Amino acid sequence: MDYGMIGQIAKAKHYAEERHRVRFLAFKVSMVGDNHTHSVTYSAENGWHCSSDFFRTHGWSSHTVALERILKDMVTPVPPTERKELGAHSAIISQIEKAKKYTDEPQRVRFHSFTASFSGDNHTHTVRYEEGHWECTCNFYKSHGWCSHIIALERILGVMVTPAERSQAQ
Numbered sequence: 246m247d248y249g250m251i252g253q254i255a256k257a258k259h260y261a262e263e264r265h266r267v268r269f270l271a272f273k274v275s276m277v278g279d280n281h282t283h284s285v286t287y288s289a290e291n292g293w294h295c296s297s298d299f300f301r302t303h304g305w306s307s308h309t310v311a312l313e314r315i316l317k318d319m320v321t322p323v324p325p326t327e328r329k330e331l332g333a334h335s336a337i338i339s340q341i342e343k344a345k346k347y348t349d350e351p352q353r354v355r356f357h358s359f360t361a362s363f364s365g366d367n368h369t370h371t372v373r374y375e376e377g378h379w380e381c382t383c384n385f386y387k388s389h390g391w392c393s394h395i396i397a398l399e400r401i402l403g404v405m406v407t408p409a410e411r412s413q414a415q
Contacts, residue, residue: 253385257396260365264401267319270371272359274405276308279343283308287320299340307343314348319361319401354405363394370394377407 260266271288284296285308293300293309300306313322347353358375365383372394373380379395386392391409399408 250389253389253391253393254396256366256393257400260363260393260397261400265318266364267398267401268362268364269316269320270360270362272361273357274312275355275357276312276347277353278308278347285309285312287312289321292321299336303337303340305340307340307347310341310344311347312354314344315351315354315405352404356402356406361398363398365394372398374398374406377409379409 269287269289271286273284273286276283276285278297281297283306286294293305295306295308297306297308300309313320356374359373361372361374363370363372363381368383370381370383372382379391380386381392381394383392383394386395395409399406
């Protein structure tokens with residue numbers, strides 16, 4: 246392993262502690278709820294969508310709120326004034342309680358794909374993930390097949406993504 250690689254690993258650790266460097270532009274995840282697995286999508290342009298019935302009627306769900314909390318500082322949350330708060334208070338309380346529970350259980354979330362903007366020390370790069378395949382627009386990735394931006398996102402997202410394969414031959 247050369248010094249460039251060691252520097253990338255050290256930089257990744259530093260970046261992972263500064264989540265505000267990452268901005269998700271779009272993603273698709275599946276989230277295992279207590280009763281069903283739901284598909285949740287996010288787009289910086291179009292906001293959130295969830296396959297749950299509660300989301301269809303209220304414009305938010307325990308799944309979207311949990312993801313807002315898990316991905317804090319990396320997504321734009323739905324302002325409370327834009328959420329539809331109609332319906333039984335007990336249903337709303339139940340959704341909030343589930344969101345708190347799901348936030349503490351990231352293993353329920355599985356990223357299928359995402360595009361994120363990553364502000365590095367010198368430039369902003371785009372990181373893409375698709376079913377375990379990672380890409381970054383930085384020069385180190387182009388020459389090595391991995392980089393500090395990908396490693397930082399692996400550290401931040403943990404069990405929610407498949408780690409990139411790395412070898413010294415890359």
